[in-house]
Amino acid sequence: MFERLVATIIKELVVFWRDPKSRTMILVMPIVQVFIFAFAATLEVKNVDVALLDHDQGRWSHEFVARVGSASFVKELVAVKNLTELGDMIVARDVLLGIHILPEFSRNVSAGSGAAVQILIDGRRANAGQITFAYLNAIAAELGAEVSMRSTAGSVLPQARVRHWFNPNLEFIWFIVPSLAATLGMMMPLMMTSLSIARERELGTYDQMLVSPLAPVEIIAGKIIPALLAGIFISTIIALLAVYGFSVPYAGNPLWFFASMVVFVLSVAGIGLTISSFCYTQQQAILGTFFCIVPILLISGFVTPVDNMPDWLQVVAEGSPLKHFLIIVQGSFLKSMSAAQIWRNTWPMILIGVVTLSTATIVVRQNMH
Amino acid sequence: MTVAVEIERVIKRFDEVEALVGISARIESGRLTGLVGPDGAGKTTLMRMLAALMHPSEGSIRVAGCDITREAAAVHKLTGYMPQRFGLYEDLSVMENLQLYAGLRGVDKSSRAETLEKMLRFTGLGPFTKRLAGALSGGMKQKLGLACALMARPQVLLLDEPGVGVDPVSRQDLWAMVQELTSEGMAVIWSTSYLDEAERCEDVLLLDAGQLKFAGQPADLTRRLQGRSFLVGNIDGDRRSFLTEALDLDLVRDGVIQGACVRLVLAKGADRTPLETLVRRHHASLDSVAPRFEDAFIDLLGGGPGGRSPLAERMDAIVSDRSTMVECHDLSKKFGDFTATDKVNFAVQKGEILGLLGPNGAGKSTTFKMLCGLLKPSAGRAEVLGLDLRHSPSAAKLQLGYMAQKFSLYGLLSVRQNLVFFSGIYGLSGKQRRERVKEMIKVFELKPYLDVSPDTLPLGFKQRLALACSLMHRPPVLFLDEPTSGVDPITRREFWTHITGLVGKGMTVMVSTHFMEEAEYCDRVALINRGQLIALDTPDRLKASVASADLPEPTMEQAFIRLIEDQNQQAELEGQAA
Numbered sequence: 001m002f003e004r005l006v007a008t009i010i011k012e013l014v015v016f017w018r019d020p021k022s023r024t025m026i027l028v029m030p031i032v033q034v035f036i037f038a039f040a041a042t043l044e045v046k047n048v049d050v051a052l053l054d055h056d057q058g059r060w061s062h063e064f065v066a067r068v069g070s071a072s073f074v075k076e077l078v079a080v081k082n083l084t085e086l087g088d089m090i091v092a093r094d095v096l097l098g099i100h101i102l103p104e105f106s107r108n109v110s111a112g113s114g115a116a117v118q119i120l121i122d123g124r125r126a127n128a129g130q131i132t133f134a135y136l137n138a139i140a141a142e143l144g145a146e147v148s149m150r151s152t153a154g155s156v157l158p159q160a161r162v163r164h165w166f167n168p169n170l171e172f173i174w175f176i177v178p179s180l181a182a183t184l185g186m187m188m189p190l191m192m193t194s195l196s197i198a199r200e201r202e203l204g205t206y207d208q209m210l211v212s213p214l215a216p217v218e219i220i221a222g223k224i225i226p227a228l229l230a231g232i233f234i235s236t237i238i239a240l241l242a243v244y245g246f247s248v249p250y251a252g253n254p255l256w257f258f259a260s261m262v263v264f265v266l267s268v269a270g271i272g273l274t275i276s277s278f279c280y281t282q283q284q285a286i287l288g289t290f291f292c293i294v295p296i297l298l299i300s301g302f303v304t305p306v307d308n309m310p311d312w313l314q315v316v317a318e319g320s321p322l323k324h325f326l327i328i329v330q331g332s333f334l335k336s337m338s339a340a341q342i343w344r345n346t347w348p349m350i351l352i353g354v355v356t357l358s359t360a361t362i363v364v365r366q367n368m369h
Numbered sequence: 370m371t372v373a374v375e376i377e378r379v380i381k382r383f384d385e386v387e388a389l390v391g392i393s394a395r396i397e398s399g400r401l402t403g404l405v406g407p408d409g410a411g412k413t414t415l416m417r418m419l420a421a422l423m424h425p426s427e428g429s430i431r432v433a434g435c436d437i438t439r440e441a442a443a444v445h446k447l448t449g450y451m452p453q454r455f456g457l458y459e460d461l462s463v464m465e466n467l468q469l470y471a472g473l474r475g476v477d478k479s480s481r482a483e484t485l486e487k488m489l490r491f492t493g494l495g496p497f498t499k500r501l502a503g504a505l506s507g508g509m510k511q512k513l514g515l516a517c518a519l520m521a522r523p524q525v526l527l528l529d530e531p532g533v534g535v536d537p538v539s540r541q542d543l544w545a546m547v548q549e550l551t552s553e554g555m556a557v558i559w560s561t562s563y564l565d566e567a568e569r570c571e572d573v574l575l576l577d578a579g580q581l582k583f584a585g586q587p588a589d590l591t592r593r594l595q596g597r598s599f600l601v602g603n604i605d606g607d608r609r610s611f612l613t614e615a616l617d618l619d620l621v622r623d624g625v626i627q628g629a630c631v632r633l634v635l636a637k638g639a640d641r642t643p644l645e646t647l648v649r650r651h652h653a654s655l656d657s658v659a660p661r662f663e664d665a666f667i668d669l670l671g672g673g674p675g676g677r678s679p680l681a682e683r684m685d686a687i688v689s690d691r692s693t694m695v696e697c698h699d700l701s702k703k704f705g706d707f708t709a710t711d712k713v714n715f716a717v718q719k720g721e722i723l724g725l726l727g728p729n730g731a732g733k734s735t736t737f738k739m740l741c742g743l744l745k746p747s748a749g750r751a752e753v754l755g756l757d758l759r760h761s762p763s764a765a766k767l768q769l770g771y772m773a774q775k776f777s778l779y780g781l782l783s784v785r786q787n788l789v790f791f792s793g794i795y796g797l798s799g800k801q802r803r804e805r806v807k808e809m810i811k812v813f814e815l816k817p818y819l820d821v822s823p824d825t826l827p828l829g830f831k832q833r834l835a836l837a838c839s840l841m842h843r844p845p846v847l848f849l850d851e852p853t854s855g856v857d858p859i860t861r862r863e864f865w866t867h868i869t870g871l872v873g874k875g876m877t878v879m880v881s882t883h884f885m886e887e888a889e890y891c892d893r894v895a896l897i898n899r900g901q902l903i904a905l906d907t908p909d910r911l912k913a914s915v916a917s918a919d920l921p922e923p924t925m926e927q928a929f930i931r932l933i934e935d936q937n938q939q940a941e942l943e944g945q946a947a
Binding site: 008019204206211212214 | 741742743762763764766767769771773775777778779780781782786789790791792793794795796797798802848
């Protein structure tokens with residue numbers, strides 16, 4: 001039994017390695033992705049041009065404008081005379097957004113009756129606009145905090161500041177590179193397993209395996225273990241690259257992290273194998289994989305926070321192993337996540353693995369009926 | 370008679386390798402021309418050039434008066450080409466495929482309905498217009514492919530091995546269709562490695578290693594063999610060992626098993642004394658018979674392979690107390706409402722070759738798959754050495770070797786890695802495993818190919834490797850699923866030499882086949898039609914059972930067709946009565 005299993009595992013690894021396409025996939029794709037995500041596809045917004053229409057010209061408006069002007073994301077602050085000019089600049093894409101300060105701004109601030117600043121954002125550049133808006137909000141909040149402090153405490157000026165825990169400078173790379181250990185660690189075993197049975201069916205070698213003494217469980221194990229090795233290899237390399245190459249601080253327990261990684265890759269390989277067990281050609285398997293990969297990525301919290309999703313989608317997100325593992329990754333890297341917290345996110349992955357692997361085994365067995 | 374194709378001193382090179390070496394030939398309109406030759410002879414290369422899909426390196430080809438290099442577009446219009454795997458869209462229905470090709474071939478909108486109607490009538494696919502092409506049987510796929518290729522109303526029709534994987538009944542239909550086309554004046558070129566097909570062509574072009582060895586009517590070639598073909602009957606003892614001994618004689622050019630007899634072709638003008646001695650020793654009879662095209666073909670190519678199997682000679686005799694090796698009891702399989710296999714019973718004895726024959730889609734493959742554990746029966750049971758495939762699958766599967774038509778080898782593994790893998794999944798390990806792998810490399814002379822992919826091997830070696838992979842665990846029972854489908858006669862003889870050698874050592878063989886010559890090698894033949902076992906007997910007795918006044922000596926193929934048709938008629942009568 002042991003010999004038979006070893007033979008299939010070696011076969012699977014050699015087949016994978018001798019196929020130039022899959023070899024490129026395992027070697028080149030992770031490196032390219034790390035560099036694209038780490039350097040090109042940044043979520044940070046820098047060098048923004050801002051138009052300013054200040055109808056107040058009071059003390060607090062000057063204070064606010066000064067802070068915006070000195071903020072690191074602003075490249076140039078262009079003063080305009082009226083709303084039409086402001087609008088034209090946005091239309092011509094000269095500026096990303098315009099700040100309109102109303103005449104009573106300083107008076108309302110001093111009175112403590114709540115002051116507002118109007119911000120006009122180019123909706124065509126929604127993403128950058130949203131992020132910049134969040135920055136501006138932070139500045140306004142800071143100012144507001146100072147004002148209220150001063151009014152209650154009289155003459156003293158205490159410094160109240162927003163602090164981002166665990167990633168004080170909101171370094172984008174700190175967030176993205178460890179996450180890649182999860183997303184790329186998912187892609188590889190998913191592709192490997194989903195193609196594996198379908199490819200053998202297409203080439204006719206699957207029958208040859210079925211007539212051998214290999215039991216369905218051994219066939220499944222022979223497909224899972226190589227994918228597991230490849231997935232763990234990729235994830236570990238990227239995690240190490242994050243720590244030693246990009247100097248992302250690592251605060252968690254490496255052993256727990258690794259153990260949960262194994263569970264994660266296993267659950268993903270289970271999904272791939274389930275897809276494969278239903279497919280009769282590689283083309284079907286590839287389509288099936290893409291059908292799964294996109295939603296898994298979208299609901300995992302990698303692209304948008306899970307908390308922002310509607311309730312029903314948050315429930316669906318529980319079925320994505322990536323969602324759970326991303327929590328572990330980010331928790332282990334930037335804060336020292338406790339074993340209990342890791343476990344809380346590991347058992348759902350175990351459940352997913354058990355369900356998918358049993359499904360695959362049952363389907364493989366059913367195929368003989 | 371007009372000339373449809375003119376081939377002038379054509380040479381085709383693929384990177385230094387010459388696939389065709391200076392071929393000149395003429396093909397006439399209104400005639401069926403067979404393009405014959407062993408694997409790798411250059412048949413497909415020539416076909417693709419005739420279809421103007423490839424240019425000759427030197428020389429010229431004119432098809433229907435157009436030069437294929439300079440007037441490729443015109444040639445495409447005037448020819449219909451059906452490649453080995455015709456480009457049917459499996460997810461489209463029969464009708465949708467026809468409409469697609471009608472559109473691609475620019476069939477007039479006004480006459481389209483009429484053309485399609487005609488094609489459906491011609492191919493007999495009328496009742497199946499809504500069925501997906503992927504769900505058609507091998508024979509129906511070829512008919513649909515032919516219909517699609519005919520959309521252009523071509524002057525020249527090119528068919529590349531249309532008979533592969535098609536049962537005799539469907540093949541007979543294909544022949545009738547092609548004959549109708551030639552009578553209308555079309556030139557039809559039919560490439561094949563089946564020599565019984567070649568014999569039925571009006572002209573043949575015989576290729577070997579890129580050279581044209583013969584062009585003309587098959588009878589002209591066959592006539593050269595007059596007085597050299599013999600049938601040895603009433604053999605005292607094993608006819609297979611007789612064949613081995615006979616092939617050892619220098620004067621025997623070729624030999625095959627034909628039912629209980631052995632058919633031999635002798636060298637020209639040779640002294641027959643050694644053979645006569647051998648025949649006398651076996652108390653057998655030696656009768657001169659009319660030569661076949663196949664005899665002439667093998668003779669022209671320098672004779673068949675020898676009769677000794679180095680593989681079988683290395684194997685130990687199979688020791689087993691059991692006399693029944695494979696058995697099935699009321700074996701049935703239902704797919705939904707459809708009964709693919711209906712209560713089939715038979716038993717295969719030790720050292721027996723049992724052939725499983727039947728038309729496409731009649732339940733032959735389903736039955737075969739259940740016997741080797743690829744499918745679970747709905748009812749009844751299948752046993753290998755008394756082990757039920759359902760209850761102890763691993764133990765039962767360890768007792769059987771399996772070789773499929775497509776030689777299911779891993780193209781991404783090297784030849785050596787394939788051997789190592791297959792020895793591993795059958796649980797071999799350590800020293801034994803290394804020795805078995807080494808043994809197979811030696812026996813099958815695989816050494817020069819160890820590090821290359823099986824995909825690049827010549828067909829004969831691919832077949833050897835597949836056989837090696839299925840035999841390393843020394844199974845007492847061997848399952849062969851259409852093992853020589855699309856394989857040329859020489860490679861096929863070599864394969865059967867190994868199989869008969871193994872049977873001599875006590876191996877039991879189950880073979881499913883469409884190929885009547887293979888059926889002749891079997892001790893008994895099981896004929897499956899409409900899911901039922903309709904006949905189970907020796908090839909000779911099956912042939913004798915359909916003999917009649919107007920068909921005194923039926924061939925295996927005629928017997929097959931007759932038995933199938935009889936049952937179909939009977940089933941229809943019963944259907945009407947009900």
